[in-house]
Amino acid sequence: MPRQESIAKRIDWVVVSLYAALVIFGWLNIYSASSGGDDVSIFNSAINSGKQFRWMVISGLLAFAITLIEARFFVTLSYVLYVLILLFVVSVFFVGTEIKGQNNWIKFGGFQMQPSELAKFGTALGLSKFLAGLNVDIRKWADKLKAFLIVIFPMAMVAAQGDLGSALVFFGFVLAMHRVGLESYFLIVGTALVTLAILALVVNKYYLIATMFLLMLLFGYLFWKNKKLITLTFLIWVAASAFVYSVDYGFSKLKKHRQDRINVLLGKEVEKGRDWNIRQSIIAIGSGGFLGKGYLNGTQTKLKFVPEQSTDFIFSSVGEEFGFVGSTLLIAAYLVLFYRLLYLAERQRSVYSKVYGYCVVSVLFFHFMINIGMTIGLMPVVGIPLPFISYGGSSLLAFTLMLFVFLRLDIQRYETMR
Amino acid sequence: MSTKDLFKNRYNVLRIVMATVAILFTMRLMYLQIFDTRYRLLAKNNAIKEVDIYPTRGLVYDRNGELLIYNEPLYDLMVTPRAVRGADTAKLCELLGITREEFDRKWMEMQKQKGYSTRKPNVFIKQISQKDYSRLQEFMHLFPGFEGQERSIRRYPYRVAATILGDIGEVDERQIEASNNYYKPGDYVGKSGIEKVYEQELGGVRGKKFVFVDVLGREVGRFEDGKFDTAAIAGDNIITTLDIKLQEYGEKLMQNKKGSIVAIEPSTGEILAMVSSPGYDPNLLCGAIRGKNFKALKEDTLLPLYSRPTLATYPPGSAFKPIVGLIALQEGVQSVDYFVTCSGIYYFAGLRLRCSHRHPSAGNIMYALQQSCNPYFWQTFRNTVENRQYKNIREVYAKWQRYCNQFGLGVKTGIDLPYEAKGNIPSPEYFDKIYGKDKWYSSNIISLGIGQGEILVTPLQMANMFACIANKGYWITPHVVKKITDPVSGKDVTRPYKKYKVDIDTQWFEPIIEGLYQVVERGTARAARIPGISLCGKTGTAQNPHGDNHSMFAGFAPRDNPKIAIAVVVENGGYGAAYAAPIASLMVEKYLNDTIQTKRISLETKMMRSNLLKKYGVSVNKSATLVAGED
Structure with a gap:
């Protein structure tokens, strides 16, 4: 185990600085969004910025503590932690409290948190541990199945608790699996399915199936000699049609507000007022212009036009007050963070650390992509936080935990972890 | 793990995906924040x-x-439904003076209002009087979510x-x-x-x-x-310019009668009173009750919304004779002492025209006015339009029409009220059209000489015409607004009103005014005589093909330095002396003396009590029964 001063020397200060900068920048924006232009202190615990400050202090302590813990502790206890966290998530079904339509909060006294935030950490540990196994090869079907089960189980739990956004983030783990050998067609088929799903919602499903049928006939005409290819095309058509049909059916079974959110995104008419969040968010961001209206000067922010602005819609406050320059700088900062983390992941000697690093960066990236995509109208409103920026103790703690465990692994990157 | 990393290239796949997303976001932001300026306006x-x-x-x-x-000041009771907390509805109903059912009904109506919101104040009960509101205000603290809006x-x-x-x-x-x-x-x-x-x-x-x-x-x-x-x-x-006491008095005299009173101060053109009967309480058309009452007034067959003084037109009848006389004198076609035999019947061009009543023949224009002798004015009118100094009757008549227009007849007076009829003084072209060009003669238009035929005037024009006689040759645009003042600076904006002169020499007014004086003193309008006041005027009886003739009187007083010119029309009132003349005299007396002499009180009572509603086919003045809220 390295000594304290060598930890300070060997920890990756680029990531630590970016982390600190994002958290502080987020905190300032939470203040802007929650003070409503009133003359209150940023530390006032009656508003979100005051509460966030407490979480920042706790997260700082947590980060410090983690860097002191021997990395082997997490590696060895990966499955144990995975199971414990899973149990914690499951416990929500019995002792959970519903807040804002999501039945995934646990309360201890005056303190409440979302175990689902922790589930991503647990899954990352479990998946890394499994893929680092001696004879594990993701290209083998049995291992593939096991790896997917490790991800799907917590994902299903989270989805069942009504947190569709957090469940979506679990798709990020596919990227980590891809790094260690998952065939690329998983990504291609996955992307194709998403495209088809969107098409199924936008256009009439029967037209879509008919169009695909015509395409199949055209394909059959061109390659009529190749019986094998024609059979394959036919099977693909049957599968695609079934998928389109089931997406449409599944959509009709979704809760009304979720249907609306997707419809808003797809540009379909919805009941008046349903697209309020996204409209207000885009107005706030769009009105920021090139340089923004200045810190604490955003009218949309100050007057609370954007709902949930200090949490899921914090980026609209950034966009309004710091404009195009500020928004793109923030995006650039994330990109630098991701690239740096990928670089760190690549320099790991052990598969465990590498996969874990990819898990961390994939989860962060999915949060980033879905959250900002939502606020600028490119993704449906699914309500997940922007890492390090959004208000919320559970998410800040969970991201801090994930990130610093990786930094600790990086400190010990020359040791073999398994 | 094997030392050889088979999937090293996949490091780049993720980097490319991330960079793509970042670029996509940047492009979207560029569009939202830089190119599409719509959002700034929306914000x-x-x-x-x-x-x-x-x-x-x-x-x-x-x-x-x-x-x-x-x-x-009135108050609307507003409710913010979200803020309502356990209100004692029974107590609130009691304070508002409504039943529980009404309360529930109003609440339902409120929920249907445009722009209803549970988070914003909505109008619950409209227009609560200050008195009722002050009673409610004391207890307002008991009803969170309710508030008064002035x-x-x-x-x-x-x-x-x-x-x-x-x-x-x-x-x-x-x-x-x-x-x-x-x-x-x-x-x-x-x-x-x-x-x-x-x-x-x-x-x-x-x-x-x-x-x-x-x-x-x-x-x-x-x-x-x-x-x-x-x-x-x-x-x-x-x-x-109104004298509201005079206005009130006039409306009282005119109650249960259709008609008008117009009183003008001749020297200034100021309207002292302008009665349109039947009238209505103007408070009826204020606030929430406006719509309902407007409909009721509009449907009333007595037409209370119709401004008779400026819109109703009547043939002026004998009240027009002074103008006929003045034009003849000015044109020099006859002297003041011109004599016309009156045997009761006037034979002309095969016509057999009757005088209104038997009286000695008039040896001068004063006596002719006093007796309102029709043959005298037929002859006078003939003398005027048959004047050989002009090329033909068309040319003379055109000039005659111009004189009339100068008196404000057949043209709008320009009063500062929204609607005004211009009446009618027929033009030569009109007669050309009826009889053919150069095919009409004095016999065709003879009835104009006694104010009958195509000639039509409004009560306002009639009063104005007498103001002009009182002024001996000029009139000022009649108006109802004297001064406009800025409440902050206190500055007055007195508007100048136009003065119109008629082309008739002052000397010709003297005999006419003398005649008008005699009309009241000992002529057809004796009923209008006011001891101590020199009222000059002329009765008129407008022929009405639809029923009883309209009773008319126009005049001014006092004779020297006139203070008031007046015209009164009582529809279906018969002779001018029956209603119009007494009512005009009472108005004049009231204005000049502020009180009615004891011996004329019975006349006042008679006028106020007289009721012509049966002649109009109704038994009760419905508009007068409408109630304008509480007081």
Whole structure:
């Protein structure tokens, strides 16, 4: 185990600085969004910025503590932690409290948190541990199945608790699996399915199936000699049609507000007022212009036009007050963070650390992509936080935990972890 | 793990995906924040609201400083349903003086209002009087979520002069367009009378303030500390020419009769009183009850909304004779002492025309007026239009018409009220059309000589014509507004009114005025004689093919330095001496002496009590039974 001063020397200060900068920048924006232009202190615990400050202090302590813990502790206890966290998530079904339509909060006294935030950490540990196994090869079907089960189980739990956004983030783990050998067609088929799903919602499903049928006939005409290819095309058509049909059916079974959110995104008419969040968010961001209206000067922010602005819609406050320059700088900062983390992941000697690093960066990236995509109208409103920026103790703690465990692994990157 | 990393290249796949997403986001932001400027406007509309500040509407006074129109504060009871907490509904109903059922019904109606919101105040009960509201206010703290919103309503303490003072109502589409969108739907503007004509002066100028509103539309602060705000400019006050006591007296004399009274101060053209009967209480058309009452008044067969003094036209009959005389004297076709035999019948061009009554033949124009001798004025008119000095009758008649127009007949007087008829003095072209060009003669138009035939005048024109006689040759545009004052600076804006002169020498007025004096002293209008006051006037009986003739009188007093010119029309009242002359004399006496002599009280009572409603086919004046809210 390295000594304290060598930890300070060997920890990756680029990531630590970016982390600190994002958290502080987020905190300032939470203040802007929650003070409503009133003359209150940023530390006032009656508003979100005051509460966030407490979480920042706790997260700082947590980060410090983690860097002191021997990395082997997490590696060895990966499955144990995975199971414990899973149990914690499951416990929500019995002792959970519903807040804002999501039945995934646990309360201890005056303190409440979302175990689902922790589930991503647990899954990352479990998946890394499994893929680092001696004879594990993701290209083998049995291992593939096991790896997917490790991800799907917590994902299903989270989805069942009504947190569709957090469940979506679990798709990020596919990227980590891809790094260690998952065939690329998983990504291609996955992307194709998403495209088809969107098409199924936008256009009439029967037209879509008919169009695909015509395409199949055209394909059959061109390659009529190749019986094998024609059979394959036919099977693909049957599968695609079934998928389109089931997406449409599944959509009709979704809760009304979720249907609306997707419809808003797809540009379909919805009941008046349903697209309020996204409209207000885009107005706030769009009105920021090139340089923004200045810190604490955003009218949309100050007057609370954007709902949930200090949490899921914090980026609209950034966009309004710091404009195009500020928004793109923030995006650039994330990109630098991701690239740096990928670089760190690549320099790991052990598969465990590498996969874990990819898990961390994939989860962060999915949060980033879905959250900002939502606020600028490119993704449906699914309500997940922007890492390090959004208000919320559970998410800040969970991201801090994930990130610093990786930094600790990086400190010990020359040791073999398994 | 094997030392050889088979999937090293996949490091780049993820990096490319991330960079792509970042670039996609940047492009989207570029579009939203730089290229599409729409959002800046949307944000401004979102957060900065322009709130209108309505100025107080100007007050209206009579010539003696009596307040005629003021703004009464009223209260709308507003409810913010979300803020309502365990209100004692029974107690609230009791304070509002409504039943529980009414309360529930009003609540349901409120929920159906346009723009209803549970988070914002909604109008629950409209227009609660200050008295009722003060009673409610004491207990307001018991009803969280309820609040009073001050409004104002026009009030007319004297319940008369409705058609002159006018009313206000919601602006219509056409007016909004005409105002270049200055007015907004729901704004109140003058709809008739002074309120309409002097809308700009009374209405003031709307102010504006820019405020920040939150997502619920609640005001949360001033934009730039009110730097761009403009203050509302209160409407000007108006001092009318009306003598409201005289107006009230006139309306009383005219009750249960259709007709008009117009009283003008000859030297200034100021309208002292203008009665349109039947009238109505102007408070009927204020506030929430306006719509219902307007409908009732509009459907009333007695036409209370119709401004008779300026719109109703009648043949002036004998009241027109002074003008015929004046023109003849000016044209020099006969002298003052011209003699016309009256045997009761006037034979002319095969016509056999009758005089109204038997009287000795007139040896001068004064006596002819006093006896209202028809043959005398037929002959006078003939002498005028058969004047050989002119090329033909067409040329003389055209000049005759011009004289009439100079007296304000057949043309609009230009009074500052919204609607005015111009009456009719037929033109030579009119007769050309009827009889053919150069194929009409004095015999065709002889009835004009006694104010009958195609000639039509309004009561206003009649009063104005006598004001002109009183002034011996000029008149000033009759008007109802004397002064407009700015309530802040106190500055007066006295408007100059146009003076019209007639081309008749002053000397010819003397004999005519003498004749008019004799009419009242010992002629056809003896019933209008007021001891101590030299009233000059002329009765008239307008032929009415639809029923009894209209009773008319026009005149002025006193003879020297006249103070009041007056015209009275009582529809279906018969001879001028029956109603119009006595009513005119009472008005004159009231105005000049402020009181009615004891021996004339019985006449006053008789006029006030007389009831002609049966002649109009109704038994009761419905409009008079309408009640304008509580008082």
